[in-house]
Amino acid sequence: MKLTNTLLSTGALVALGLGMTLTTTTVHADSVTSTAHESIYHLTTKDGWSNDLQTIAWNSKGNYYDLYFLHSKTSDDPNEAGDQNWYHTTTKDFVHFTPQNEAIKADGPEAPYTWTSAWTGTVLVNNGQIAGVPKGAQVAYFSGLEKHDGGSQNIWGAWSSDNGKTFSHVLNGASPVIDHSWNFTSHNKVDERDPSVVYWHGKMLMYVAEGNEIGVYQSHDGIHCSKADPHGASKVGMGTYLRGINTQDSTPVECPALRTMKMPNGKTKQVLFFGAKAPHAGQTTGTYYIVGHLDQNGLFAPETDAKRLDQGSDYYGANFSGSSNLAEASRAIKSMGWVGNWSYTANGIHNDESANSAFTKHLGSYSVARNLELGNDMSIKSTPIVGQGKEVKHYNSVSKDHPINGINASSNRPFTNGRDTNGTIYNLLDVPSLSVNKLYNLHFYNTKSSYRGRIYIDIWQGNDYVRLNYDPSNGLYNVKTRSGELDRGRNGQAASSYYYDGLLGNGNGYIADSGVKNQHSVDLKVLTDKNSVEFFFPNGQSYTVARFNTSQKQDFKIFTEDPTNGNKVDVTQANLSQN
Incomplete structure (x- = not known):
């Protein structure tokens, strides 16, 4: 059986000053679904492949959580340019989930510096700072592959006019808000992905995965970005975010996320979550956290060693609830992770007949949601959220x-x-x-x-x-x-x-x-x-x-x-x- 995907309609693009309006397309995915890997009580992609979770965002208008995850039409080659988009679902209890829809399409509008794959990012509500966006509207910042230069990694932005269901209004004329080629961004001029955006001291901070560093940027309008530390490299290095762990290997960091958490003693700390691995410590790919505070420029300063949030081999691409305003502390936040490992999930299940394999048609599950609490010893306790058995x-x-x-x-x-x-x-x-x-x-x-x-x-x-x-x-x-x-x-x-x-x-x-x-x-x-x-x-x-x-x-x-x-x-x- 040959896999086919038919694009029905492509909307007109309308210039809107700093942004563009993009009508999303409808993709028929009947040929890329299967019940072979459909979980019974865990969130699973409805078709194709999925991995990183983008954001767990509280929706005050709908009184539910918005969940977004990275999706590919097939898992035959999940990294193929043009194949990744965002899927969206909602939940009130992390046990029941609404039908999934496409939130960000794989191809951006036809513009000089647009994207041809929407990768991992974050969603937050505009507090009035983001130029050209109504206050209270949800805004997505996401990484992706540039359409016209062979697939470089950059960061784009788009906002939603339908309460977070889709993001069709593209910021900055569909040009990146962070470009890998700028002289102050990625040192290796390759990695520029997985932005985490928060509000802090009257401005916006963006933490971006850049190989074995996390680039830290600031913005006052959500569009124009500069180094958070104007007099330094403005990077959080491996010796900082993996403090206390053997880091002889130069392994990439991915999916950073910042939250402020309150301990039982009333003290508050910033917690940096991220994906990484530490081969010399015998640790495969997983989700880590480290507790500390931000310095005067917004760069993370650790107060503990890094720890695994989940000690297993298959809790990756995780994301978290909690306020995007770091001035607001949470006693407990919720987390979910992708149940997979790049060393075998992505390529271990393919064979020469992969186009007809059930594995390529429905592969992508997530953990049960967990309540995370930060103890007085600055370690996190995880408690699963499950329904009535x-x-x-x-x-x-x-x-x-x-x-x-x-x-x-x-x-x-x-x-x-x-x-x-x-x-x-x-x-x-x-x-x-x-x-x-x-x-x-x-x-x-x-x-x-x-x-x-x-x-x-x-x-x-x-x-x-x-x-x-x-x-x-x-x-x-x-x-x-x-x-x-x-x-x-x-x-x-x-x-x-x-x-x-x-x-x-x-x-x-x-x-x-x-x-x-x-x-x-x-x-x-x-x-x-x-x-x-x-x-x-x-x-x-x-x-x-x-x-x-x-x-x-x-x-x-x-x-x-x-x-x-x-x-x-x-x-x-x-x-x-x-x-």
């Missing part, structure tokens, strides 16, 4: 000596095959053929003393699996994943191996530190859907991993080391959905 089941006081209704009838037999362990492993729970859309609350305890011995959770989906190996005594854990679907991709075994153990490359999966140790009992929350597994620890740490199998069923298994013969687990299991 249905068909709730309880398995109480499960131990290797007490099988429930035959579910774990083999529980008295040790399980040691192929496991890295300090001792014998016993089955606690083994429930096959469950629906994939589950919420599990797991309470581990010991009838004689504190819980002792490692905890193993195996989640099988078809022939694929996600395995958690957690040591409650020191908080360390290991995650191993397997996806046969990645074997057939363009990168073949390379993509599959990276999914299994990433940058470590030693066959032992991903290793992280939950920070939860030496507890009398252990509480874990596990969220599963067709495309993802999300682990939550009681201190607010989380680990997100993608899944690529299309099965609607999974097996859920729990094992334990039990040196005291007293380990037990209480399990609450519920189905989740958007219905």
